[in-house]
Amino acid sequence: MKAISRTSTIICVAAIAMVLVALPAQLAAQAVASKSYDRSGGPAMQWSIQVNRVDAGDEELPYFFQVAIYENLLEELNKTEQFKQVFRDGNRNASGVSSLLVLQTTIEKYVPGSETRRAVTTVSGATKLSVRAQLLTRDGKVVIERKVNGNVRFFGDNLRATQNLARNIAKEIKQGRWDLANAPSPGNS
Amino acid sequence: MTHLFVRRNHVGVCFSGALIVRIWGLLLCSSLAALAQSAPPSNIANPPLSIPAMHLLGMKDTKRNCYGTLSIQDNALQFRQRGKPSAQVNTTSIQAIVLGSESKQVGGVPMKLGKAAAPFGSGRIVSLIAHKKHDILTVEYVDSDGGVHGAIFQLAKEQGELVRDSLKARGVSPGSDEDRSTKRSTTEVMDESN
Numbered sequence: 001m002k003a004i005s006r007t008s009t010i011i012c013v014a015a016i017a018m019v020l021v022a023l024p025a026q027l028a029a030q031a032v033a034s035k036s037y038d039r040s041g042g043p044a045m046q047w048s049i050q051v052n053r054v055d056a057g058d059e060e061l062p063y064f065f066q067v068a069i070y071e072n073l074l075e076e077l078n079k080t081e082q083f084k085q086v087f088r089d090g091n092r093n094a095s096g097v098s099s100l101l102v103l104q105t106t107i108e109k110y111v112p113g114s115e116t117r118r119a120v121t122t123v124s125g126a127t128k129l130s131v132r133a134q135l136l137t138r139d140g141k142v143v144i145e146r147k148v149n150g151n152v153r154f155f156g157d158n159l160r161a162t163q164n165l166a167r168n169i170a171k172e173i174k175q176g177r178w179d180l181a182n183a184p185s186p187g188n189s
Numbered sequence: 190m191t192h193l194f195v196r197r198n199h200v201g202v203c204f205s206g207a208l209i210v211r212i213w214g215l216l217l218c219s220s221l222a223a224l225a226q227s228a229p230p231s232n233i234a235n236p237p238l239s240i241p242a243m244h245l246l247g248m249k250d251t252k253r254n255c256y257g258t259l260s261i262q263d264n265a266l267q268f269r270q271r272g273k274p275s276a277q278v279n280t281t282s283i284q285a286i287v288l289g290s291e292s293k294q295v296g297g298v299p300m301k302l303g304k305a306a307a308p309f310g311s312g313r314i315v316s317l318i319a320h321k322k323h324d325i326l327t328v329e330y331v332d333s334d335g336g337v338h339g340a341i342f343q344l345a346k347e348q349g350e351l352v353r354d355s356l357k358a359r360g361v362s363p364g365s366d367e368d369r370s371t372k373r374s375t376t377e378v379m380d381e382s383n
Contacts, residue, residue: 090335
């Protein structure tokens with residue numbers, strides 16, 4: 001009886017040890033797979049991206065806000081390391097890249113805030129930005145489309161809203177599901 | 190007679206010599222004046238400008254939100270942080286300059302902490318008066334590959350116009366969104382006065 005229980009204990013310990021050894025290796029393999037491939041199965045790192053200038057739409061967005069969103073987008077997309085190259089609007093080198101996606105950002109709503117009002121009241125004076133971010137192929141097919149917000153509610157100056165917005169757009173692109181069904185494969189021109 | 194002739198002849202020689210010297214002097218003066226007028230007008234029309242500014246974002250190899258000196262010399266817009274090499278943009282590559290304005294709280298983090306620590310919410314009253322309006326200068330330029338860059342600087346009130354005018358004098362065209370930014374700054378002022 002004692003021998004049976006000892007054997008079962010040994011088997012249990014061995015099984016636990018095997019699981020503990022095998023699990024981290026499996027998790028690491030999954031992490032590598034999720035990093036180098038997007039959810040649609042295509043290799044995300046094979047794409048390059050061109051960030052277009054921000055379209056203010058019908059909103060009266062100050063010009064420096066538009067420029068700040070554009071510059072912050074370039075920085076945040078570089079930080080994600082999701083793309084092979086990140087091109088600026090107008091960059092001639094982008095025309096020679098076959099696997100190029102274009103990020104188009106259009107302002108949908110802008111509520112101008114006030115840093116002073118935030119500091120005095122805490123609850124009012126938030127700067128709010130809402131944009132439609134579209135990731136398009138060169139021939140205009142939408143790969144991903146999201147409505148993204150960027151606000152500054154309590155602390156910080158008004159331009160901080162642009163930084164938050166750019167970070168949220170980069171996060172959406174990184175985590176979102178890409179519709180690459182109609183897009184040309186990145187290797188082909 | 191002879192004496193008279195000789196004297197008259199001597200006077201005539203002196204007179205013609207003095208005339209030639211005067212004409213030469215006049216020509217020399219006028220040519221010098223013309224040279225003085227034609228040589229330095231580029232420096233007089235476009236004098237170098239240097240003012241303290243805060244770089245918010247956009248200049249290559251320059252930290253965000255750092256203080257320094259914004260200057261325009263010859264055909265370059267430069268931003269120099271204290272003790273660091275300056276970042277510069279050629280005025281020929283500038284596509285647009287747009288001037289806006291923004292009201293900000295003064296004092297930075299120490300002031301914020303002080304206001305938070307002040308008893309009975311008196312820090313909020315300090316916030317009401319501790320704000321300052323700044324000019325925001327946006328410069329849009331292209332790099333050698335044609336890529337569009339945007340640099341944003343915060344300047345003391347009414348200093349932005351100096352930089353804009355100086356750049357305009359160097360042939361930079363102002364941006365088309367200038368009216369829009371002016372409109373916005375007006376709305377913000379109204380908003381803050383409420």
